[in-house]
């Protein structure tokens with residue numbers, strides 16, 4: 278199969294972790310007789326430095342022409358501590374999501390048998406956890422009207438949702454639940470927010486079309502609590518943009534390292550795959566970052582963008598092997614065992630794929 282993949286390495290550790298996923302994908306392509314055409318393009322601070330825009334038109338054109346996008350991370354401390362900065366790397370990410378129509382962010386949380394002790398939570402609480410958040414990604418408070426008034430002394434951000442935006446996200450949630458444990462949790466704050474009441478009303482009206490799915494409605498504050506108490510009680514969760522941003526960071530620690538969790542952003546056009554960790558600038562260029570979240574994101578890419586299940590499964594399998602054999606970066610090292618470099622983990626995985 279011909280696979281055209283836009284490659285957006287981005288900032289910080291982005292280029293290093295993406296390079297390992299490329300090695301693994303190339304090994305997969307070799308083994309399964311695919312032909313990958315990598316299409317590199319600039320984003321984030323790297324793009325601001327080069328052309329003054331964190332998501333340049335040329336990059337958007339590359340993403341639109343590709344079948345899928347593999348993305349590293351964006352963000353740079355030079356912009357974080359400067360509230361006056363006119364352009365920020367994050368604006369590029371938001372614009373990219375909006376322009377590519379990536380309205381749903383799929384973030385799984387699962388545990389690895391060999392890493393149960395790495396989690397800050399007790400083993401018996403997390404064992405068997407396998408849940409998926411579907412976060413709405415192009416609406417809500419991230420994209421609502423915002424501004425200042427009263428000479429700059431009052432600020433506001435608005436959360437707006439349409440029934441249609443909620444329906445298309447909920448549809449994905451119902452359909453995914455049907456393929457899994459058939460449990461769907463709608464996370465909202467319907468005891469306070471009107472937009473949440475519309476979420477609840479809309480999802481309730483859809484229940485009749487999905488008789489086999491058991492739906493629960495929970496307030497976001499309660500979910501924040503139950504997520505660390507009984508994460509294995511959840512299956513699929515759907516929620517609006519900001520709640521999803523916060524809860525998926527919380528969920529990511531369950532597995533033991535943020536460096537492990539992949540994600541997919543899907544929508545009407547092309548799909549984008551990225552690790553959920555950020556650009557981790559302190560580690561940039563040191564060859565110490567954990568590449569597994571990006572490698573696992575590439576597994577999601579084979580499965581979801583190209584419907585190549587066997588390829589995705591093999592990537593997951595070699596990742597399990599690297600964990601079981603301790604071929605891991607320093608964030609996952611036990612005691613005084615050896616920490617492997619980012620590139621060494623990538624080499625190991627590619628070699629295992631080649632078999």
Ligand code: IPM
Pocket residue numbers: 367370371522
């Ligand atoms: C994420 C990030 C982004 C978000 C930032 C970088 C704009 O935290 O992908 O979760 O808030 O959506």
Ligand code: MN
Pocket residue numbers: 522523526
């Ligand atoms: Mn986030």
